[in-house]
Amino acid sequence: xxxxxxxxxxxxxxxxxxxxxxxIVRCRLSLVLANDITAPLAIKSFEKMxxxxxxxxxxxAIVADHFTPNKDIASAEQVKVCREFAKKMGITHYxxxxxxxxxxxxxxxxxxVGPGDVIIGADSHTCTYGGLGAFATGMGxxxxxxxxxxGETWFKVPPTIQVIxxxxxxxxVGAKDLMLALIGTIGVSGALYKALEFTGDLATAxxxxxxxxxxxxxxxxxxxxxxxxxxxxxxxxxxxxGRTGDVALAADPKAVYERTVTINADGMEPQIACPHLPDNVxxxxxxAGLPIDQAVIGSCTNGRIEDLREAAAILKGKKxxxxxxxxxxxxxxxxxxxxxxxxLIETFMAANCIVGPATCGPCLGGHMGILAGGExxxxxTNRNFKGRMGSLESEVYLSGPAAAAAAAIAGExxxxxxx
Amino acid sequence: xxxxxxxxVGAHIDTDAIIPARFLVTTDPDELxxxxxxxxxxxxxxxxxxxxxxxxxxNFGCGSSREHAPVALLGAGIPVVIAHSxxxxxxxxxxxxxxxxxxxxxxxxxxxxxxxxxxxADTGVIQNVTTGTTIQCKPVPPFxxxxxxxxxxxxxxxDRLAERA
Ligand code: SF4
Numbered sequence: 200x201x202x203x204x205x206x207x208x209x210x211x212x213x214x215x216x217x218x219x220x221x222x223i224v225r226c227r228l229s230l231v232l233a234n235d236i237t238a239p240l241a242i243k244s245f246e247k248m249x250x251x252x253x254x255x256x257x258x259x260a261i262v263a264d265h266f267t268p269n270k271d272i273a274s275a276e277q278v279k280v281c282r283e284f285a286k287k288m289g290i291t292h293y294x295x296x297x298x299x300x301x302x303x304x305x306x307x308x309x310x311x312v313g314p315g316d317v318i319i320g321a322d323s324h325t326c327t328y329g330g331l332g333a334f335a336t337g338m339g340x341x342x343x344x345x346x347x348x349x350g351e352t353w354f355k356v357p358p359t360i361q362v363i364x365x366x367x368x369x370x371x372v373g374a375k376d377l378m379l380a381l382i383g384t385i386g387v388s389g390a391l392y393k394a395l396e397f398t399g400d401l402a403t404a405x406x407x408x409x410x411x412x413x414x415x416x417x418x419x420x421x422x423x424x425x426x427x428x429x430x431x432x433x434x435x436x437x438x439x440x441g442r443t444g445d446v447a448l449a450a451d452p453k454a455v456y457e458r459t460v461t462i463n464a465d466g467m468e469p470q471i472a473c474p475h476l477p478d479n480v481x482x483x484x485x486x487a488g489l490p491i492d493q494a495v496i497g498s499c500t501n502g503r504i505e506d507l508r509e510a511a512a513i514l515k516g517k518k519x520x521x522x523x524x525x526x527x528x529x530x531x532x533x534x535x536x537x538x539x540x541x542x543l544i545e546t547f548m549a550a551n552c553i554v555g556p557a558t559c560g561p562c563l564g565g566h567m568g569i570l571a572g573g574e575x576x577x578x579x580t581n582r583n584f585k586g587r588m589g590s591l592e593s594e595v596y597l598s599g600p601a602a603a604a605a606a607a608i609a610g611e612x613x614x615x616x617x618x
Numbered sequence: 619x620x621x622x623x624x625x626x627v628g629a630h631i632d633t634d635a636i637i638p639a640r641f642l643v644t645t646d647p648d649e650l651x652x653x654x655x656x657x658x659x660x661x662x663x664x665x666x667x668x669x670x671x672x673x674x675x676x677n678f679g680c681g682s683s684r685e686h687a688p689v690a691l692l693g694a695g696i697p698v699v700i701a702h703s704x705x706x707x708x709x710x711x712x713x714x715x716x717x718x719x720x721x722x723x724x725x726x727x728x729x730x731x732x733x734x735x736x737x738x739a740d741t742g743v744i745q746n747v748t749t750g751t752t753i754q755c756k757p758v759p760p761f762x763x764x765x766x767x768x769x770x771x772x773x774x775x776x777d778r779l780a781e782r783a
Contacts, residue, residue, distance in 0.1 A: 223759045248775040339685050339711045345775045353761060355709070391677060392706050423706055 201451035203359040204426040205394040208334040208448070212317045219455075220358035228258065229316035229333075231346040234302055235263035237321030239280045244344035253288045254350030260292040260311060261285050262302035265559045267295060270566040300531025300557040303327035303415060303499035308531055310440035314429030314448050319346050323418045324499050324581065329395075330411030331437065332429030332448045337418065357423045359394040360385070361456040364401035366464035371615040373509070374409030375501055375579065375599035377401070378416045379470035381462050383480030390422035393457065396450060397427050401464055407436040408505045415500045416581050419477040469615060471577075472597035475585045483602055483614045493576040494525040494607035495588075496600055497555075498562045501579035502530030504537050506600040511543040513604035513615055514550040520610030525552040526568045532557055552607070564588045570595075577606045619738050620698045620718070622670040626731040627658060629675030633708060636679065637690040650686055651693020668695035671737065673729045675701065679708025688712040698737050700744060700755075702726045713762060716770030720744065722755045729753075739766065 200218070202210065210217045212226040233241050238261050253259050261281050266274035278295060285293035292311060294300070303324050306312045314332035318325060321343040328335035338352075346352050364377060382389070395417050397410070405413070410427045417425025427433070429448035437445045468482040496502070496510045507529060519525040527547050529535040535557055538544050547554050561568030562580040570576055570589030576596070578588065583595040596612065605615035635657035637650055655662035672691065678701040679687060688711050691699065698718040712719045718739050729735065734747040740763065744753040758766065768774040 221756065223762055225761055244772065247772050248779065250775070250779055337707070339707055339714070341685060341714050341771055342710055345714075345771050348775050349778055355706075388677065388680070391680075392703070421706075 201453035201455070203394065203454040203456065204332070204396050204428060204448065204450045205334060205357055205359055205424060206454075207450065208315055208317060209354060209356060211315060217356055220356050222356045223353055224356060225351055225353050226317050227351050228319060228346050230258050230260060230306070230312060230318045231343060232260045232262070232302060232306070232318065232320030232322065232325060233343055234261070234265055234322055235267065235274065235278050235281055236265050237340055237343065238284070239277050240340035241321055241343040241347065242280060242284045244341040245347055248344060248348050250348035253290065253347045256289045257291045258350065259288070259290050259347055260302070260306060261290060261294070262299060262305060263295040264299055264302050264305070265563060266565050267299055267558055268556065297532060300534070301499045301502055301559055303411075304502055304530035304534065307331060307411065308440060308533055310437065310442040313437045313442045314433055314445045319343060319352055324415055326417045326422065326424050327411050327415040327499055329414035329417060329425040330407060330427050332427055332433055334424055334426070336423050357392060357394040358457040359396050359454070360390055361459040362395055362397050363399040363459060363461040364397060364405070364464070365399045365461060366401060366467070368401070368464045369467070371601040372464065372467055372469055373599050373601070374405055374412040376467060376470040377462055377464060378413040379472050379477070379480045379597065380467060381460065382416060382420045382472070382478045383470070384462070385420055385460060387419060387476055387478045388421040390417065390420040393422055395420065395422045395425040396456070397425065402427060403430065406505060407432055408503045411503070412500055416477070419581055469599060469602040471602065471612065472583055474583055474594045474596070477581065477583060477597060483612065486596070486612050487614060489575065489596075489612045490610060491523060491577050491596075491606050491612060492574040493568060493570060494523060494603045495528070495561050495568055495576060495578040495580060496526070496603050497528030497530060498559065498578070498580040499530065500581045501600050502528060502534065504534050506579065507534065507538050507543050508541070510600040510604040511546040513601055513618060514552065514608065515546050517550055517608045517618070519551045519607045522610050523607050524568070525550070525604075525607035526555060526561065527552045528555045528558060528560055528567070530557055561588050577603045577612060579603050619736060620669065620671065621736050623667065624671050624673045624729050624731060624733040624735050625666060626673045626729065627655070627675070629702070630677045630680055631658065631674055632680045633684050633687040636687040637684070647689050647693030649693070650690035651695065654690040654694035654696070663694050666694055666696065670696055671735050672696050672699040673701070673726060674699060675726060676703050678704050679712070680705035685711045685715065688715040688717045692717055698739070700726065700729065700737070713765060714771035716766060718758070718766060720755050722753055725753045739763070
C-alpha cells in the first residue's frame with residue numbers, strides 16, 4: 200500500500216502492519232522529552248507506575264527552559280525535582296544551566312532528533328521536529344511517563360492533509376508567513392487529529408530551519424504532526440549536527456491524502472495573526488499603523504540564527520522607537536554565541552534592544568517581558584491566546600522576525616519593506 | 619458489556635466544560651466526578667446514574683490537556699463515551715485513565731438523549747434498545763483493550779514492567 204510520510208515513519212517503528220488512518224499501533228520511541236513544567240507531573244506518574252529505571256538513559260531529554268533562569272521559588276522547586284530525577288536515573292540529556300536553550304531549538308541542534316525518528320514530548324510544540332522528517336508530537340504527562348518507562352507508546356494513525364507550497368517568497372516574507380497563511384486558511388482545528396505533510400517547490404527551497412518554523416505551528420492548526428520529507432538538505436543538516444546513519448525519506452507517489460491545500464507565496468505580504476487566535480491572520484497592510492509597546496524576537500518558532508540574521512538586517516544602523524521594548528532571546532546558547540560572532544548581538548545592542556538569555560521567557564507569559572493591561576506586543580512566537588504574554592487585557596500579534604523588528608523601529612506595525 | 623442510559627451533549631465540548639479549572643485543586647475521582655460537566659450546565663451530573671453513557675458530537679474534549687477531564691467522567695460513574703470524534707489529547711488521556719471511548723462519526727445522530735444503550739467494547743457493537751438499531755464501530759484494537767482491561771495506563775505499565783523484570 201502506498202504510504203504517506205506519517206504512515207511510513209510509524210511503520211518503521213512498529214511490528215504491526217499499518218493499513219491506514221484510524222488504526223492504533225504501538226511504536227518504539229527514539230526520544231522522550233519533558234520540560235520544567237511538565238516533567239514534575241510525569242515523574243509523579245512514573246513513580247506510581249513503580250518503574251525503577253527509564254527505558255534508556257540516553258533517549259530521554261529533560262529541558263528546563265520555560266522559567267529558567269528560575270524566576271521564583273516555585274519554579275526553582277520544579278527544576279529541583281527534574282534535576283534530582285535526572286541524576287537518580289542517570290539521564291544523559293538534562294539541561295538547566297549554561298547548556299540550556301528552548302527545547303525545540305536545542306534538540307535539533309544537538310542532533311538528538313532527526314529524520315525518521317518517532318518522538319513524544321510533554322510539550323505541544325514537540326511537532327517542530329517534523330521539519331527534519333521526524334514523527335514528533337505532544338502528549339499528556341502520564342503518556343510521557345509510560346514512554347519513559349517502556350520506550351514505546353501507541354498512536355492512532357492520522358489521516359494526512361497534503362500542503363503544497365509554491366511560488367516565490369518576496370524579501371522579508373518567510374516560513375512563518377507561509378505557516379500563518381496556512382493556519383488562516385484551514386483554521387485552528389483544520390488539521391485536528393491529522394498530519395500535515397508539506398511538499399512542492401517552495402517546500403524544497405525552504406531551509407531546514409524554515410521548515411522547523413512551519414512544523415512548529417502544526418499544533419496551532421490542531422495537527423498531530425507537520426512533516427517535511429527528509430531530503431539532501433535535511434541529511435546535510437543532520438550530519439552537520441553530529442548524526443550518522445540517517446537516510447532520505449519521502450511519501451510514496453500514490454499515497455492517499457484526505458485533502459490537498461495549496462499555499463502560493465506569489466504576491467504574499469508578511470502575515471500577522473491578530474488577537475486572540477492564531478488563525479485570525481491578516482496581511483500586514485491590513486493592520487499597519489497599530490502602535491506597539493513591545494516586540495519579542497525569539498522562541499521555538501523564530502529564535503534560530505536565520506531569524507536573528509533577518510531581524511538584525513532590519514535593525515542594523517537603526518534605533519528601536521523610544522516607546523518600545525524590543526526583547527531579543529536567541530533560542531540556544533549556540534545560537535547566542537553564533538549571533539555574537541557574526542556581530543548580530545552588537546547590532547541589537549546598538550539599536551537599543553534588550554538581549555536576554557536562551558529561555559522561553561515571555562512566550563508563555565513566564566517572565567522577562569510580561570505585558571500590562573492595555574499593552575500590545577508583536578512577537579515571533581506561536582500563540583496569541585488571551586493573556587498569553589501577561590495581562591488578560593493585553594494583546595499579542597504574531598509575525599515573522601522581519602515584521603517584528605520593523606515594528607520595533609517604527610513603534611507600530613508596519614511592512615518591513617517600508618523601514 | 620456496558621448497559622445504561624444515553625446522555626447527549628453537543629459538539630466541541632471542551633475540557634473546561636467537562637471539569638472547570640476551579641475544581642482542579644484535587645485529583646480525587648469522586649470529588650471531580652461530583653462536578654463533572656459543571657462547565658456545561660450547573661447540576662448536570664444529577665441526572666446521571668452510575669453506568670450511564672455519554673454521547674457527544676464532534677471534537678469531544680478539545681482545549682486544555684488536563685487529565686482531570688476523563689477522571690471526572692469516570693468519577694461520575696460514566697464508564698463509556700460515544701462521540702462523533704475526539705480531540706486528540708483527550709482521546710489519549712481518556713484511554714490512559716481507563717475510560718472506554720468509541721468513535722462513530724455521523725451515526726451519533728442515531729442516538730437520542732435518554733435512549734437505552736448496550737455497548738460491547740470488545741466487538742464495537744452499540745445496540746440502541748430504545749430504537750432497535752445497531753451501530754457497529756471499529757472495535758477497540760486488542761492492544762488498547764489490554765490497557766482498558768488493566769484499568770488504565772498506570773496499572774498497564776506496572777504489569778508490563780513486572781513481565782520484563
Ligand atoms: S518558546 Fe514558547 S511555545 Fe516554544 S516551548 Fe517555549 S513556551 Fe512553548
